Amino acid sequence: MTPPYDPRTAMNPQTNPPPYQGRLLIDGQWCDAADARRLERRSPAHGQLVAVYAEAGVPDAQRAIGAARQAFDKGPWPLLKGAERARILRHVADGILARRHALARMESLENGKPLAQSLAEIEGAADLWQYAASLARNLHGDSYNTLGAATLALVLREPIGVVGIITPWNFPFLIVSQKLPFALAAGCTAVVKPAEVTSGTTVMLGEILLEAGIPAGVVNILVGQGAVVGEAMVSHPDVDMLSFTGSTAVGKQAVARSAATLKKVALELGGKNPQIVFADCDWEAAVDAAVYGIFFNAGQCCNSGSRILVQDAVADKFAEAVIARSRQVRVGDPFDERTQVGAITTERQLHTILAHVEGARQAGATVALGGARLDRPGLYMEPTVLTGVTRDMAIARQEVFGPVLSMLRFGTLDEAVDLANSTLYGLSAAVWSQDINTCITAARRIEAGTVWVNTFLEGHAELPFGGYRESGIGRELGRFAAEDYTETKTVHLHLGARTDWYLPPA
Ligand code: NAD
Numbered sequence: 001m002t003p004p005y006d007p008r009t010a011m012n013p014q015t016n017p018p019p020y021q022g023r024l025l026i027d028g029q030w031c032d033a034a035d036a037r038r039l040e041r042r043s044p045a046h047g048q049l050v051a052v053y054a055e056a057g058v059p060d061a062q063r064a065i066g067a068a069r070q071a072f073d074k075g076p077w078p079l080l081k082g083a084e085r086a087r088i089l090r091h092v093a094d095g096i097l098a099r100r101h102a103l104a105r106m107e108s109l110e111n112g113k114p115l116a117q118s119l120a121e122i123e124g125a126a127d128l129w130q131y132a133a134s135l136a137r138n139l140h141g142d143s144y145n146t147l148g149a150a151t152l153a154l155v156l157r158e159p160i161g162v163v164g165i166i167t168p169w170n171f172p173f174l175i176v177s178q179k180l181p182f183a184l185a186a187g188c189t190a191v192v193k194p195a196e197v198t199s200g201t202t203v204m205l206g207e208i209l210l211e212a213g214i215p216a217g218v219v220n221i222l223v224g225q226g227a228v229v230g231e232a233m234v235s236h237p238d239v240d241m242l243s244f245t246g247s248t249a250v251g252k253q254a255v256a257r258s259a260a261t262l263k264k265v266a267l268e269l270g271g272k273n274p275q276i277v278f279a280d281c282d283w284e285a286a287v288d289a290a291v292y293g294i295f296f297n298a299g300q301c302c303n304s305g306s307r308i309l310v311q312d313a314v315a316d317k318f319a320e321a322v323i324a325r326s327r328q329v330r331v332g333d334p335f336d337e338r339t340q341v342g343a344i345t346t347e348r349q350l351h352t353i354l355a356h357v358e359g360a361r362q363a364g365a366t367v368a369l370g371g372a373r374l375d376r377p378g379l380y381m382e383p384t385v386l387t388g389v390t391r392d393m394a395i396a397r398q399e400v401f402g403p404v405l406s407m408l409r410f411g412t413l414d415e416a417v418d419l420a421n422s423t424l425y426g427l428s429a430a431v432w433s434q435d436i437n438t439c440i441t442a443a444r445r446i447e448a449g450t451v452w453v454n455t456f457l458e459g460h461a462e463l464p465f466g467g468y469r470e471s472g473i474g475r476e477l478g479r480f481a482a483e484d485y486t487e488t489k490t491v492h493l494h495l496g497a498r499t500d501w502y503l504p505p506a
Helices: 058-074 082-098 100-111 115-136 172-186 200-212 226-235 248-261 283-299 312-327 347-363 413-420 436-445
Strands: 020-022 024-026 029-031 038-042 049-054 142-144 151-159 162-166 189-193 219-221 241-245 264-268 274-277 307-311 366-369 384-387 404-410 428-432 450-453 486-494
Touching (some): 024 200, 049 200, 058 162, 058 189, 082 100, 082 115, 100 115, 100 172, 100 200, 162 226, 172 200, 172 241, 189 226, 200 219, 241 248, 248 264, 274 283, 274 413, 283 312, 283 404, 307 413, 312 384, 312 404, 347 366, 347 404, 413 436, 428 436
Parallel strands (some): 020 049, 162 241, 274 428, 428 450
Antiparallel strands (some): 038 049, 366 384
């Protein structure tokens, strides 16, 4: 059990353990970088040194990719029975649960999110490993016995090969768990690069993987910079597939850089997700979801409900209710159990958020709540609500990735859908109404990978997740999640004598 929060001792260097020491996992061995470089991470909430890592360079990336290639080409992982791979994935899930408090603590230290939230994410991630284990036993192809007497055809699903996995800093453990277990279930091997500011839980996962019996070289973990290690993975010919979650800008770069090797690319990118509030909504539920949807994870969430579109008749009253509730959001130390919103993960991100707010102010939006850095040590931002936002403003279209809510208005359902679809993104959306016709009509016309109806930010391993347009390519989770990491092969069998193509003249 995690001890209760005590402000006198929390993050006190005298009472906290020394910084976590993370190394690179290559070919089943923990090692330092070839050039002995190191990378430090300080907690955004306290400024305290919490981890020191070996920092990989290009030679380390090449060695990791070589190990994954060898483990794929020589086996045994791709040739194991699905049941055997499933057994190891379940051991990993058990290992995650056994170490969930240490993982949660590391996630909160590096990311700045509340400890209880980290714990829920780690437990959710263990469930994804369990779910992937079930898919490992159910992966199968197809057969055709309907192609005539002389033909039987098999459609085989084969693991695609070496997968490069690159993840962001907002949900480090959850996102690696949306990818890696499914790639492993399919029989692939992997090189994983977490975001350089939140590598801890992914390196700890390496320890759990080894304990669970994953063979050497099947999973290799590199802590390092995107522009160095990430680039090396994206452009390497021995990486057969790239699974990337991060910003749309870097995702586009990755597609361009991977073109020379024509690898398969799966992308989970940004969002500017609308919650559409109709006048006949369940008021309390919609107000709560508006506040939760933007301030959860300090708004550093691809799925964050950063645009609230409210029907004219109730727009002013709804804005007042949202502002009143937002004032009550408890921002503070991630280790204080009363905290709902922790720190912003990096100084750079905090500056980016503040610049978006300033841009909105200059464009004519009203900063109805917050808008500034909190006056306390650590990287904290006030919950911020902007009213009077119109669709032509940059703040209505660009992802802020922070606790900044933009409120817009509409008249009719047609206008609401048009406004919802007016950005380049299409990750998720919500509809709030007690009229089923309104809900279903809007849900069908909104261009987004997920549409919630009368709820927000719920997820299940069974449900596919991903984006339309510039929010990404492909889907994670759901029953096809392991198939995404396969190639399809047709085996066409001819039975009996084959008719010659060359028929001599009669
Ligand atoms: P980012 O794009 O800056 O970084 C993501 C990862 O890419 C990191 O590991 C980084 O080191 C690496 N990277 C950076 N430059 C690279 C390069 N040139 N080549 C290869 N890799 C490189 O994103 P971020 O700031 O870590 O995360 C925030 C973004 O992620 C937001 O836009 C958010 O919407 C998006 N996101 C999307 C989802 C989703 O599922 N759709 C989930 C979480 C986050």
